[in-house]
Amino acid sequence: MGASLSTVWLRSWCGLIVVGMENTHKLVIIVGSVRDGRFGPVVASWVAEQVRAHGGFDVDIVDLAEIDIPLSLPAASPKYAGDDYPRPAGMAALTSALAGADAFIVVTPEYNHSYPASLKAAIDWHFTQWTAKPVAFVSYGGAAGGRHAVLHLENVLTELHAVTIRDGLAFSNYFHAWQDGRPLDPDAPGYAKTLLDQLAWWAGALRSAREAAPYPA
Numbered sequence: 001m002g003a004s005l006s007t008v009w010l011r012s013w014c015g016l017i018v019v020g021m022e023n024t025h026k027l028v029i030i031v032g033s034v035r036d037g038r039f040g041p042v043v044a045s046w047v048a049e050q051v052r053a054h055g056g057f058d059v060d061i062v063d064l065a066e067i068d069i070p071l072s073l074p075a076a077s078p079k080y081a082g083d084d085y086p087r088p089a090g091m092a093a094l095t096s097a098l099a100g101a102d103a104f105i106v107v108t109p110e111y112n113h114s115y116p117a118s119l120k121a122a123i124d125w126h127f128t129q130w131t132a133k134p135v136a137f138v139s140y141g142g143a144a145g146g147r148h149a150v151l152h153l154e155n156v157l158t159e160l161h162a163v164t165i166r167d168g169l170a171f172s173n174y175f176h177a178w179q180d181g182r183p184l185d186p187d188a189p190g191y192a193k194t195l196l197d198q199l200a201w202w203a204g205a206l207r208s209a210r211e212a213a214p215y216p217a
Contacts, residue, residue, distance in 0.1 A: 025102040025203040027057035032108040032119035034065040039140060039174060042181050044107045047138055047169075050192040051105075056200040060097060067094045069121045079127040079217070087125060094122060098129035103136070103203040104162075105195075108149045110141035115149035120156070127160055132215040134202035136165040136195050145170030161217050163202055167194050 029047055033040040044061050051059045068090025078085045087095055098104075108115045123130070135157050139146025147170050154164045169191055171177055177184055209215070 024055075025057050025200060025207065026100055027051060027059045027103045027105065027199070027203070028097050028101040029059060029061045029105045029107060030119070030122070031061065031063040031065070032106055032122075033116050034118040035109075035116070038065075038109070039178075040107050040109065042178065043138060043140055043171070043174075046182055047105060047107060047192065050189060051196060053189075054193060054196045054200075056196065057103070057203075062094060062097050064094075064118045064122055067091060067122070069094070069118060069125065071117070071121055073124060077127065078125065082128065085125075091125060095126065095129065098126055101129075101133065102207050103134045103199050104130075105136045105138060105199070106153060107138045107140075108146060108153065110139065110144065110146040110149040113148040114152045119153075123156060123160070128217070130157060130160040130162045131217050132161060132163070132206050132210055134163045134165055134199055134206060136199045137168040138171075138195075139168065140171040140174040143172055145172035145174075161215065163206065165195065165198050165202065167191075167198055169195060 029044050029051070031038075031040040031044045041063065044063075048059050048061055051057050068088055070088060074081075074086050076085065106119070108119060135153075137150045137153060139150050141147075141149070150168060150170070157164055169188070171183060
């Protein structure tokens with residue numbers, strides 16, 4: 001029997017044909033805050049639930065609070081050192097997850113109109129692991145919903161040749177806007193689907209491009 005239109009779609013990039021779920025993308029959700037009492041794991045858990053319902057990704061959650069991320073960096077740049085970059089053993093799981101991912105969702109709060117130092121350190125210890133891959137953002141905070149943090153992250157990740165996704169999720173005044181681990185806004189799952197649809201498109205297009213030719217970073 002031929003596959004249905006719901007399981008076969010054509011992507012013009014490199015003439016690739018994708019059938020069914022054989023081409024699900026590897027997605028890593030990064031919990032950016034390591035602060036005591038943080039809300040990030042609650043948000044990440046809900047986001048992972050939306051990802052599983054979407055069906056276009058295999059998803060892992062990476063919690064930076066569980067990883068050794070020193071602030072002191074080696075003299076060499078990870079852009080040029082490649083696999084020889086001297087990372088601490090406690091960072092091996094993070095490096096492996098970033099390297100194997102086709103796409104990322106960064107879950108971040110807003111600290112003093114920017115994002116946590118833990119997240120900046122995790123970014124700076126790597127370079128090629130981010131390159132030519134899409135990154136979406138889910139933020140939370142006060143009135144701005146963490147958007148200042150996302151604006152700064154977009155600038156940083158562009159420098160690493162990542163592709164940032166325009167449509168994200170921003171939860172304003174999250175301490176009033178969530179209950180029992182879920183946002184009260186009934187439209188939130190729909191916004192999440194839009195984010196994931198765009199992320200899946202970019203994940204497929206960029207993976208095809210990386211497989212066709214090395215990215216000239």
